[in-house]
Amino acid sequence: MTTTFAELTTMRVGGPADEFVAVRETAELVEVVKHFDAKKVPVLIMGDGSNLVVGDAGFRGAAVQVRTSGVVIDGGRVLADAGALWDSVVVATIESGLGGLEPLSGIPGSTGATPVQNVGAYGALVSTFLTHVTAYDRHDGVVLEIPLNDCGFGSHRKSLFKRNPRYVVLSVGFELPRTGESQPIAYAGLAQRLDVEVGDTVSVAALREAVVAMRTERAMVLNPADHDTWSVGSFFVNPVLHEVPARASECPKYPDVAGTKLPAAWLIENAGFPRGYGADWGNGRVQLSSRHTLAVTNRGGATTSDVMAFAAHIRDGVEEAFGVRLGPECDLINCSFDDPPPTVGI
Ligand SMILES: Cc1cc2nc3c(=O)[nH]c(=O)nc-3n(C[C@H](O)[C@H](O)[C@H](O)COP(=O)(O)OP(=O)(O)OC[C@H]3O[C@@H](n4cnc5c(N)ncnc54)[C@H](O)[C@@H]3O)c2cc1C
Structure with a gap:
């Protein structure tokens, strides 16, 4: 049976790749990528497919699944292989008496x-405690240690690695405070849930428990039985604008180094798309999550074309209402609801 991206991504859509290769050792990952690059075979690097939507025609090239898994914790220093499951790394740090993640x-x-x-x-970002990323540079054919300051973090969801196939992340390093106490809580809803004020701290374990509970309620923790989680999480990125159109003046605004950030969820809801929207639109196989308007979800049997048509419909409604054009937060490979599809190359 041919493997498809529908089986390997959380949105559960997408056709086959010419080849799927799962790699369990870091040195092997570099060799595999070098091998395909030398043969000029297009390469798509993937982890667990939770931020990836691939076209119905699939991918003409090799999809390399990173399945390395090592995690080393030494004092406050953490070094995790690229394939290590993120949430397991968070748990391991908490169990080692470290806070921050x-x-x-x-x-x-x-x-x-x-x-x-x-x-x-x-209110937290992975870059806060990140020290460096070790990456294979496909352009120069070398392994590099890229320090935090060169990772291109800054504007919302941007980095040196975003939509940049030049770098294959091999491992990520963190330096975490040795504390059982959380960082000051930045998110009002989380503070409310814990019955504390914004800026207060609680135990790291209590914070994790509250976060997992809130995420579960909003279907932001994967659950194969729950179609609200058949998604990529936030499908649309919060737009960062130089100038906010007058029509969007009532939208909450947040400062960003590149301009003003608007919450896409607010724009979607206020453009007339409530939670669960979509049952009566198109074939009904793609809908907004019933618990979170930013998540575009597969209700079962959807294709990538269905997802793209639905995303374009939401984007157009928001643009008509507020003059703001939404783009994807997830990565779209060989599919698009807007500009020409991105190409994969170095
Ligand atoms: C239910 C749900 C909730 C979510 N909640 C959040 C959230 O709260 N916050 C948030 O930020 N995101 C969230 N996401 C999005 C997603 O989980 C993250 O973006 C996650 O980091 C993607 O990891 P992945 O291994 O699945 O990446 P994939 O989907 O496999 O890949 C995503 C992109 O990263 C690239 N990539 C993957 N691995 C490597 C590597 N080793 N080197 C170079 N490039 C690589 C891929 O080429 C692709 O472009 C959520 C998703 C879902 C489904």
């Missing part, structure tokens, strides 16, 4: 993908 509990996917879009949740 607990607000990022429950985020699906691999550790190597976390710097790609500088994953974040509940």
